[in-house]
Amino acid sequence: MIAAPQETALQGGIALRMEGISKRFGPVQALRDVRLTVRTGTVHALVGENGAGKSTLMKILAGVYQPDTGAIEIHGRRRTFENPAQAIEAGVSMIYQELDLAEHLTAAENIFLGAEPRGPVPCTVSHRAMIARADELARRFNFDLDAAAKVEDLPTGDCQIVEILKALRRNASIIVMDEPTSSLSEREAKRLFEVVRRLRSQGLSIIYISHRLEEIIDLADEVSVLRDGQLVHSEPMTNLNISRIVHYMVGRELTDFFPQRNVSIGEVLVQVDGLSSDAGVRDISFEVRRGEIVGMAGLVGAGRTEVARAIFGVDKRTAGSVVLDGRELDIHSPGEAISNGIALLTEDRKRTGLCVELPCSWNITLPNLKQIGFTPFIKPARETRIAADVASRIAVKWSSPQAPASSLSGGNQQKLLIARWLLANSKFMIFDEPTRGIDVGAKTEVYTLLNKLAEQQKAILFISSELPELFGIADRILVMRRGKLVGNLVTKQTSPEEVMHLAAVEEKA
Amino acid sequence: MNKFVRQLLPFATLILLIAILAALKPNTFLTAENFFNVLSRSSVNGIIAMGMTAVIISGGIDLSVGSMMALCGMVAGLIMTKNSSIVPTAGLMWLGTLAGVGAGLLCGLLNGGLITKLNLPPFIVTLGTMSAFRGISYVMNKGMMFDVPTYTFLGQGIVPLWKTAENMVAAPDGTLKRQVLDILPPWSSPDLASLGQNVQIMPHGVPVNVLIFVLIVAAAFFMLRYTPLGRYTYAIGSNRQAAYHAGVHVDFNLLAIYALTGLLVGVAAMIATSRTVSAQPTAGISLELDIIAAVVIGGASLSGGRGTVIGTIIGTLLISFLRNGLTLLGISTNIQLVVIGAIIIGAVALDQMARAKAVESR
Numbered sequence: 001m002i003a004a005p006q007e008t009a010l011q012g013g014i015a016l017r018m019e020g021i022s023k024r025f026g027p028v029q030a031l032r033d034v035r036l037t038v039r040t041g042t043v044h045a046l047v048g049e050n051g052a053g054k055s056t057l058m059k060i061l062a063g064v065y066q067p068d069t070g071a072i073e074i075h076g077r078r079r080t081f082e083n084p085a086q087a088i089e090a091g092v093s094m095i096y097q098e099l100d101l102a103e104h105l106t107a108a109e110n111i112f113l114g115a116e117p118r119g120p121v122p123c124t125v126s127h128r129a130m131i132a133r134a135d136e137l138a139r140r141f142n143f144d145l146d147a148a149a150k151v152e153d154l155p156t157g158d159c160q161i162v163e164i165l166k167a168l169r170r171n172a173s174i175i176v177m178d179e180p181t182s183s184l185s186e187r188e189a190k191r192l193f194e195v196v197r198r199l200r201s202q203g204l205s206i207i208y209i210s211h212r213l214e215e216i217i218d219l220a221d222e223v224s225v226l227r228d229g230q231l232v233h234s235e236p237m238t239n240l241n242i243s244r245i246v247h248y249m250v251g252r253e254l255t256d257f258f259p260q261r262n263v264s265i266g267e268v269l270v271q272v273d274g275l276s277s278d279a280g281v282r283d284i285s286f287e288v289r290r291g292e293i294v295g296m297a298g299l300v301g302a303g304r305t306e307v308a309r310a311i312f313g314v315d316k317r318t319a320g321s322v323v324l325d326g327r328e329l330d331i332h333s334p335g336e337a338i339s340n341g342i343a344l345l346t347e348d349r350k351r352t353g354l355c356v357e358l359p360c361s362w363n364i365t366l367p368n369l370k371q372i373g374f375t376p377f378i379k380p381a382r383e384t385r386i387a388a389d390v391a392s393r394i395a396v397k398w399s400s401p402q403a404p405a406s407s408l409s410g411g412n413q414q415k416l417l418i419a420r421w422l423l424a425n426s427k428f429m430i431f432d433e434p435t436r437g438i439d440v441g442a443k444t445e446v447y448t449l450l451n452k453l454a455e456q457q458k459a460i461l462f463i464s465s466e467l468p469e470l471f472g473i474a475d476r477i478l479v480m481r482r483g484k485l486v487g488n489l490v491t492k493q494t495s496p497e498e499v500m501h502l503a504a505v506e507e508k509a
Numbered sequence: 510m511n512k513f514v515r516q517l518l519p520f521a522t523l524i525l526l527i528a529i530l531a532a533l534k535p536n537t538f539l540t541a542e543n544f545f546n547v548l549s550r551s552s553v554n555g556i557i558a559m560g561m562t563a564v565i566i567s568g569g570i571d572l573s574v575g576s577m578m579a580l581c582g583m584v585a586g587l588i589m590t591k592n593s594s595i596v597p598t599a600g601l602m603w604l605g606t607l608a609g610v611g612a613g614l615l616c617g618l619l620n621g622g623l624i625t626k627l628n629l630p631p632f633i634v635t636l637g638t639m640s641a642f643r644g645i646s647y648v649m650n651k652g653m654m655f656d657v658p659t660y661t662f663l664g665q666g667i668v669p670l671w672k673t674a675e676n677m678v679a680a681p682d683g684t685l686k687r688q689v690l691d692i693l694p695p696w697s698s699p700d701l702a703s704l705g706q707n708v709q710i711m712p713h714g715v716p717v718n719v720l721i722f723v724l725i726v727a728a729a730f731f732m733l734r735y736t737p738l739g740r741y742t743y744a745i746g747s748n749r750q751a752a753y754h755a756g757v758h759v760d761f762n763l764l765a766i767y768a769l770t771g772l773l774v775g776v777a778a779m780i781a782t783s784r785t786v787s788a789q790p791t792a793g794i795s796l797e798l799d800i801i802a803a804v805v806i807g808g809a810s811l812s813g814g815r816g817t818v819i820g821t822i823i824g825t826l827l828i829s830f831l832r833n834g835l836t837l838l839g840i841s842t843n844i845q846l847v848v849i850g851a852i853i854i855g856a857v858a859l860d861q862m863a864r865a866k867a868v869e870s871r
Binding site for chain 1: 735737756
């Protein structure tokens, strides 16, 4: 735990100094002579496009990788980490994007993993003492957490609190957070920001990695920008704004972050009427026209994904109908949805999207074997050609179509899945959080692509947790709250405040 | 490149093993007879291993194949001995063969049905059916075997490439020696009387079971590589949820994989029955472990998504040649078990190391 007098003593001092860090993986120079200085009691944002070297730098700090050259100083002491345990020992804790928790254990058990309070009988663990100490720790930092609950039963936001408490229990003085808000709702994110500020006021240093620049503007005291494995800029936040940060990240001004479009919206293609499902969405009615991008907003857990799943045949439809192109559909599985011309880009590309160890080309053709005439037999040469062709349309970067999907960066993995649905050439395409966890450049490409699809007279349902992108790209915005559709707004006639209000505020009946 | 080297490793080991055995025992090991003998012995395991490869790629496992093989053999034996004479008629042998193979298909459908409809883990389902099938095999003839003395075609039959007319003559040292009088085309059936006394016509060529083995390997290779069912098998094993969301009918495909495996077990059971000219309720005890070992040595991953027919063949042959070679070298079967155990662990350890390296160099 951080002792009170020490905090003030260290205020304004240097918590971390990384000097001349270089790291090479085979032929790839991941980092070149990177310098990073983090002051005590500050939030230091680390930004850069995917593949800029943020993760590698942080893994070196966490002792996962060893640098080829360079030195690390923590609170003025020179350190070399041969493994993560030594970094933790020195007060560095990492909170990864995919949280590192044992799901079947309780929050307290996770917090005290490896340092369980002993019970009265030798070789036993005192669960009571563990929960009491976890509660005490949570209280000290003013966190609200049920320490006896199993992690699998906790919302994502609380899981992050568990990770933070785990770090605090290990006496961390430097906490690295990698994309902490990527799976949080707006409300949970707000709570996390408060937590981060509280930690800062307690004298901890936070290295904060995020693609969401609005957050960084709000939160960070200082910003370092990495590009192509090099530090290109480091400056206190007060002198910076979003467009300058973006400029440093991409090396150019992004004037058309949201591309302009001129699409003629046609007749109604999709008519959803009174749709309910066994996963808790109730009485959903909306329509999507040809060439229209309909956004869907709502907090995490509001049932947006469940609407998509009910239409796509994943969840069981209990009432209502879906009419596509004048024909009422009776869909019971994704296979039937696909053959009826519906596509769903799922929100979780690792869990429900990719087969990561299989070749990129296989991932593209998987839902399309029948459509491209590969029944009863697959023609491998033709398959490679088809996959490469569709991938080149959206500039997927891979070493070869046969390379496993796991060898691609996050943004390219997402593009791979988009390529799959481009090949399917569906009439109605549902994109569930298509820009989650991908860099600014790739996001713009996704927006451009959505526009292009709309131009081809497809109907698009675009689910997103980021209001700016909904406002930047959607023609209409549907708002979900607690499994119900509570708003159907024309983008030009509404405001983010109105959408947020509908999504977050419960009306009193 | 790395992937290529990884797949080459078991193959290189196999070649090395054959080279060593050839050098040590050129007269007994390096003969066509011995090779066909090893292949023929491999055919039962190899045929079942084709099904197991698909099952393991799909992320499952089938522990019931050994018991299922006994059950299929017993079903066939029951039918072949129906007329209760000592020698089954040709018609009954045909009927029994079909029934044995059909029993395999039904067993496979049962496994697949339980796994998909009750949504149970394959390990649990096939652990259960492993026990049940074995029990039924014992019950069928009160624990006794069925003798089918003339059911030799699958086990000992040869598809002749040529025939020889042979005669036994006494050598100067007093031993009897085989003397080849004439080499005949495979279709000839000369009148024995015209050739003289003690002359026999011997067919030479490919054993029937080796031929069946080769055909099934080719079919399995084709199925996994060039059909949607094969592709879906990989996808389901790699990420079942992702496959489902990509429109793959997961349950149907899994059912098909287990059913096909059952069918292959049925075929293998008929070969095994024919090799021993008897259907034994104790056939195939712990066979599943040998087969899983061969598949794993061949580079398949027990967590699914990875494995090849070629790899499994190499794994199967590696174990067979090792057994054969160690026997020729006079090493006891007990020690053979230890060697094979070490090979299983070694192969997987090497594979893991190669994979870890591949990930690191990324």
